[in-house]
Amino acid sequence: MYVTPQGDEIFVVDAHIHLWDARPENRRNRYGLTFIESFWGSHVGMTPKEQRWDFDRFCHYGVEGAAKDLFEDGYVDHAVMLPTNLHDFYVDGFNTTDQCAAFKRAYPDKVVLNGRCDPRDGQRGLERLEADFEKYKFKGVKLYTAEWNGVSKGYTLRDDIVAPYMEKCIELGIKVIHIHKGPTIHPLNLDAFDVRDVDHVATAFPTLKFVVDHCGMPRIDDFCWIAGQEPNVYGGLALIPSFIHARPKYFAQMLADLLYFLGPDRLLFGSDYGITSPKWIVEKFMAFDFPEDLAREAATPLTLEVKRKIMGLNAAKLYDLPVPAACRLANAAEDDGEILLARGAIDAAA
Amino acid sequence: MPLLESGARGTADSADKEGRRAAVMAALDTVLDPELDEPVTTMGFIEALTIEGRTAEIVFRLPTFWCSANFAFLMASDMRCAVESLPFIDVASVRLVDHFASRKINQGVAAGLGFAAVFSGEAETNLEEIRRTFRERAFLGRQEKLLRLLAGLWGVEQALATTMADLDALNGHDNDEVRGLTLRYLAMRRHEGSSAAPDAAAFITLDGAPVTTAGYPVHLRALRSARGAAEANAEMCRLYLEARIAHPAPGCEPENRQDEDDD
Numbered sequence: 197m198y199v200t201p202q203g204d205e206i207f208v209v210d211a212h213i214h215l216w217d218a219r220p221e222n223r224r225n226r227y228g229l230t231f232i233e234s235f236w237g238s239h240v241g242m243t244p245k246e247q248r249w250d251f252d253r254f255c256h257y258g259v260e261g262a263a264k265d266l267f268e269d270g271y272v273d274h275a276v277m278l279p280t281n282l283h284d285f286y287v288d289g290f291n292t293t294d295q296c297a298a299f300k301r302a303y304p305d306k307v308v309l310n311g312r313c314d315p316r317d318g319q320r321g322l323e324r325l326e327a328d329f330e331k332y333k334f335k336g337v338k339l340y341t342a343e344w345n346g347v348s349k350g351y352t353l354r355d356d357i358v359a360p361y362m363e364k365c366i367e368l369g370i371k372v373i374h375i376h377k378g379p380t381i382h383p384l385n386l387d388a389f390d391v392r393d394v395d396h397v398a399t400a401f402p403t404l405k406f407v408v409d410h411c412g413m414p415r416i417d418d419f420c421w422i423a424g425q426e427p428n429v430y431g432g433l434a435l436i437p438s439f440i441h442a443r444p445k446y447f448a449q450m451l452a453d454l455l456y457f458l459g460p461d462r463l464l465f466g467s468d469y470g471i472t473s474p475k476w477i478v479e480k481f482m483a484f485d486f487p488e489d490l491a492r493e494a495a496t497p498l499t500l501e502v503k504r505k506i507m508g509l510n511a512a513k514l515y516d517l518p519v520p521a522a523c524r525l526a527n528a529a530e531d532d533g534e535i536l537l538a539r540g541a542i543d544a545a546a
Numbered sequence: 547m548p549l550l551e552s553g554a555r556g557t558a559d560s561a562d563k564e565g566r567r568a569a570v571m572a573a574l575d576t577v578l579d580p581e582l583d584e585p586v587t588t589m590g591f592i593e594a595l596t597i598e599g600r601t602a603e604i605v606f607r608l609p610t611f612w613c614s615a616n617f618a619f620l621m622a623s624d625m626r627c628a629v630e631s632l633p634f635i636d637v638a639s640v641r642l643v644d645h646f647a648s649r650k651i652n653q654g655v656a657a658g659l660g661f662a663a664v665f666s667g668e669a670e671t672n673l674e675e676i677r678r679t680f681r682e683r684a685f686l687g688r689q690e691k692l693l694r695l696l697a698g699l700w701g702v703e704q705a706l707a708t709t710m711a712d713l714d715a716l717n718g719h720d721n722d723e724v725r726g727l728t729l730r731y732l733a734m735r736r737h738e739g740s741s742a743a744p745d746a747a748a749f750i751t752l753d754g755a756p757v758t759t760a761g762y763p764v765h766l767r768a769l770r771s772a773r774g775a776a777e778a779n780a781e782m783c784r785l786y787l788e789a790r791i792a793h794p795a796p797g798c799e800p801e802n803r804q805d806e807d808d809d
Binding site: 226227229230231232233234236237238239240241242251379413414415416417420421439442443446449450453456493 | 581609610611612646767768770771772774775776777778779781782785786787788789790792793794795796797798804
């Protein structure tokens with residue numbers, strides 16, 4: 197919960213967090229070091245100097261460290277976990293669903309755990325998804341189209357292998373599909389950072405909600421164009437708000453585009469924790485307003501209501517999270533209706 | 547080379563050395579990061595340059611270990627071409643460091659191999675296709691800057707009526723900003739396949755159609771987004787590179803550098 201200087205209570209959902217382990221003993225090879233090194237560059241480059249961590253803490257902050265950074269210091273009411281396996285680089289994986297589950301166990305009412313799946317795993321992957329769902333009952337899964345898998349160096353959501361996984365998600369009652377479309381691991385193919393395939397799958401499965409994490413950075417313009425046309429595509433902002441300190445001008449420009457094309461109801465705040473902590477981003481975002489020219493381009497004024505939506509209400513709706521009365525919108529009737537409808541759909545599917 | 551008094555020989559040698567160095571750097575200025583449409587020099591990618599006789603060695607480093615191999619390969623091969631086109635250089639040896647595919651890229655570029663040969667079985671997308679995609683984005687980005695400037699000076703209608711002949715004239719304009727942006731746009735406008743006849747429209751869409759007054763707001767919006775995306779990305783790269791140099795992760799300092807490969 198963030199409270200503005202005027203006393204308004206803001207419900208905060210950090211829709212993109214990790215609990216990773218990049219300690220030397222978990223690194224399988226030099227890639228384990230260089231991978232976390234790339235993240236470290238992002239941490240140092242984006243985080244205000246006085247808020248930076250040391251490298252050891254960056255490699256592993258643990259359940260209690262995360263709870264402090266997010267829930268105590270970072271104003272976060274609910275945190276959404278996005279797992280990444282990376283078994284090729286890390287002995288026990290980098291940030292697997294199982295690793296993330298420790299955080300969920302410790303803070304069951306504050307943590308939203310997501311699963312992951314890879315359509316290239318065929319029938320075995322479907323069974324794994326089902327077993328994981330049985331174990332964790334998650335509401336969403338993460339797909340990472342640029343991830344390497346055996347001989348495959350990535351896939352697109354246009355591939356035939358994807359549909360059975362979407363159908364399985366619908367059958368299980370998983371309604372949120374996170375798709376990592378941002379800076380990639382081991383990027384070789386154009387497909388790895390192409391966002392146009394989202395269009396295909398969003399049209400084919402209109403009852404599912406697709407969150408494009410990192411808004412397709414660096415292809416954010418392509419993303420805006422596609423998301424503008426597909427009402428079930430959401431922008432997972434993680435990484436974009438991080439620009440607010442080091443490069444506020446570009447943050448403003450990207451947010452103006454996103455608001456213009458997607459409107460205020462489909463953008464989800466995310467800090468990309470532990471790349472950096474939400475505390476300073478939340479503070480700066482709440483104090484932020486567009487310069488005049490970008491306010492015109494955004495076409496949606498950045499009112500307190502709009503900030504409430506981006507900061508937490510949109511994610512709350514997506515994940516059916518309870519919102520305290522003081523944090524809701526003045527005219528929230530229609531929102532409640534949609535939540536009930538979504539719940540009904542899950543019950544029917546289950 | 548100017549004739550020299552014998553006593554001035556030492557100074558002249560060092561002046562000559564400086565001159566050659568500057569010429570190599572100027573050649574590198576023409577090499578662009580295809581994704582960002584910015585010179586590799588102003589992006590800060592060039593870590594070291596040494597010239598021994600007729601051989602130049604260029605060491606370059608990207609913002610992260612995991613930057614795209616395809617762009618890294620393009621930049622490395624463009625650097626080699628640009629520097630070897632200088633009359634006083636026979637061999638330009640380009641060395642990418644601190645990158646997951648550095649060995650492959652360095653050996654491939656030295657051997658004059660294509661990207662597909664170097665990364666056979668790993669990259670399915672044709673590199674030329676990627677280059678084209680990003681050239682298109684760069685074209686739009688350059689157009690946006692010039693078009694916005696001219697629309698501000700003359701009004702939208704007159705700016706859109708600009709012909710190729712007008713662009714040539716603008717290239718000699720006394721305002722540095724107008725001249726600089728015109729030069730950058732013109733260099734790409736001529737190579738985009740559409741008519742470059744003197745009376746052809748200067749400002750065209752990717753399909754080659756002239757931009758109309760009615761279509762201007764939507765077109766400008768698309769241009770702005772494309773340029774904004776590239777610029778934000780370039781800023782991110784700058785931040786990461788600065789961080790990598792100023793605050794290297796323990797174990798990743800230059801003295802711990804390793805020859806990398808992705809095998």
